[in-house]
Amino acid sequence: MTTKRHYLHPMPSEPDLKRLHWRAHHRGTREADLLVGGFFDAHHSSWDASKRILFAAMLEEQDVDIMAWAHGTAEPPERFAGPMTDALKRLDYVPVKR
Numbered sequence: 001m002t003t004k005r006h007y008l009h010p011m012p013s014e015p016d017l018k019r020l021h022w023r024a025h026h027r028g029t030r031e032a033d034l035l036v037g038g039f040f041d042a043h044h045s046s047w048d049a050s051k052r053i054l055f056a057a058m059l060e061e062q063d064v065d066i067m068a069w070a071h072g073t074a075e076p077p078e079r080f081a082g083p084m085t086d087a088l089k090r091l092d093y094v095p096v097k098r
Contacts, residue, residue, distance in 0.1 A: 016052060017044060023059045032063040034094055035070055042093035043084075054084055 021044075025037035040055070047055065058066065058080055068074035070088045075081070 020044065020052065020056060020059070023056075027063050029063065032067060035067060035091075036063070038093045038095065039070075039088055043087060051084065054080070058084070 021037075021040060024040035025033050027033050027036055036059070044052075044055075061080075065074065065076075066088075069076040069080070069085055070091060072089055076085045
């Protein structure tokens, strides 16, 4: 028996997190949805208010830029450099079929 993994986790109940969840999972391309949405799902529970604000600001950026930061092909702007971008670069939160 195999278990099916869904790429969408349950939406949080808190209104601010619910908004961030929606924006993270509805980027415009499946690749960006998986990358940004997966990052949100893996890390949002440990974020304080300042991290939520930083993530919300990151969501205002272009998907190609966020993906380039995650893949290490471009340096993020100074305001995004740090622990959040370092975690984004690890890519250990993106589900991969095996």
